[in-house]
């Protein structure tokens with residue numbers, strides 16, 4: 304009787320076949336292969352070096368996990384504390400239960416006809432920030448070099464840390480030349496210099512700077528922004544208004560907890576240190592003239608912080624799924640995966656790779672979008688060994704497959720195989 | 736073997752479904768003169784169900800499998816597939832509340848025991864180098880059976896280590912039903928695993944202890960143009976390299 308419930312919804316096979324074609328196409332992409340091979344090799348070297356230089360980070364990652372688990376136990380409480388602290392610092396705070404709510408708040412704050420300079424933020428992908436803002440009559444400039452390239456190409460990021468990981472220099476030169484209206488050589492240095500020159504005055508002309516954050520503390524309301532390029536400093540400092548959308552899982556109890564998280568993030572992401580860490584707790588202010596506090600001394604006059612739920616709070620209540628909220632987005636698991644380097648972000652939606660599967664299912668995309676992704680994992684579990692947050696993505700994915708079964712989202716031949724086991728006791732057709 | 740022991744060997748559907756793997760395990764058992772109840776040639780342990788998302792449906796199914804196994808009266812069961820092994824050892828009791836009343840061993844443990852007790856003897860082929868691939872099922876997803884297969888192989892050949900091995904060994908891509916859902920992706924992972932693990936030029940043999948890894952790595956090896964590579968499952972390899980007892 305129960306058997307009949309396992310039939311797929313009609314779209315499942317179609318979705319999967321489209322996805323499969325795309326994955327197989329990516330497998331044949333020679334550029335992608337070379338780019339990823341290089342990226343994996345240099346990441347491994349960098350990470351090994353960082354861990355060797357700071358061996359204590361291995362112990363620190365355990366402390367980080369404990370702290371994060373405490374936060375996940377009480378996200379609501381920590382959001383409240385952080386909001387209180389931020390308001391005390393003269394920042395405006397908001398809570399958005401989902402992406403639509405966040406976009407409404409953003410439209411309200413930013414308005415229309417504005418120029419926005421944007422720091423790299425995967426959380427903003429959940430909101431489709433660039434599209435929503437463009438549709439609302441605003442101009443958005445991605446300022447992270449990788450994101451800038453991806454934006455010009457009209458593509459989507461293929462890695463959380465290196466969004467343009469899949470784009471070889473020749474393609475960058477081509478698209479930059481079009482923007483520049485002159486021929487630019489396929490030289491990474493010259494290309495980076497062009498982006499610098501092109502974006503420089505945008506920071507000062509922009510009305511709004513937009514960012515995410517790597518951490519935000521509940522005790523002081525301090526957001527941490529970790530970067531190398533220096534674009535985040537400009538984008539969050541030059542315009543008069545700074546707006547940040549921060550996933551509630553980015554909370555850390557105290558400033559020193561966030562420092563610990565910072566060390567773990569940097570080393571596991573393969574950096575001895577990054578060039579910059581910005582810590583922002585409120586708008587710019589001065590009291591230098593007769594102790595009268597004036598906001599917007601040199602930096603932004605206004606700081607708006609939107610805490611985004613979008614499925615996170617619900618995930619936090621599930622004993623298996625909650626672990627995904629510990630993710631630091633260091634990217635280590637993707638580089639060390641047996642599958643991701645073959646196809647990059649084609650295995651993903653807005654969030655990618657193994658950890659991207661639960662994030663797609665529960666935060667950004669939904670179960671149906673996540674179904675083909677869930678069946679792309681070999682469940683080998685190496686990412687758990689590598690992950691600074693100790694996330695066992697394979698375990699989460701196996702659990703998701705159960706949820707997918709309940710919704711009729713299992714790819715056809717997989718469900719056929721399972722039905723065959725139930726009916727005949729073996730997954731393979733019997734040869735008579 | 737103590738008298739009261741009744742040994743079952745659970746072939747598992749993947750081994751049973753691949754003639755060369757089936758033959759390898761059968762040859763091993765007959766050469767080593769192992770008396771056993773052959774099991775699981777047409778009875779799946781149920782792991783494809785739990786991996787597919789059919790945990791709920793699996794409950795009734797595994798109960799039936801357990802009843803069949805128990806009815807044979809075996810006291811010990813050896814599986815050659817890490818997935819069957821973990822299914823019986825962990826999932827049956829933990830997920831389905833079924834405690835099987837016999838000892839469950841993976842083939843690598845069994846072979847290690849046989850070698851230690853002198854029940855099998857391996858040829859001296861120390862001039863041969865092989866690379867051992869750690870299957871995740873008995874490695875990091877299981878109890879970490881890393882030393883057992885190496886001990887066995889070292890009694891016969893030289894074991895070369897991959898760049899990343901044991902708990903950090905690179906997956907062959909053959910697990911998680913990937914060979915069923917996206918076979919080309921699975922095989923591409925195997926190929927990358929072989930080329931990435933920087934196989935020394937002179938090594939032309941990979942040995943592993945999982946039928947999925949064996950099949951997937953073979954398919955991956957077949958796609959490497961400039962090199963002939965042989966991939967063996969451990970029972971197969973031992974069967975070919977045993978002294979007649």
Ligand code: SF4
Pocket residue numbers: 629630631632633634635636637658689690691692693694
């Ligand atoms: S899952 Fe772990 S390894 Fe992967 S990005 Fe998140 S923190 Fe890093």
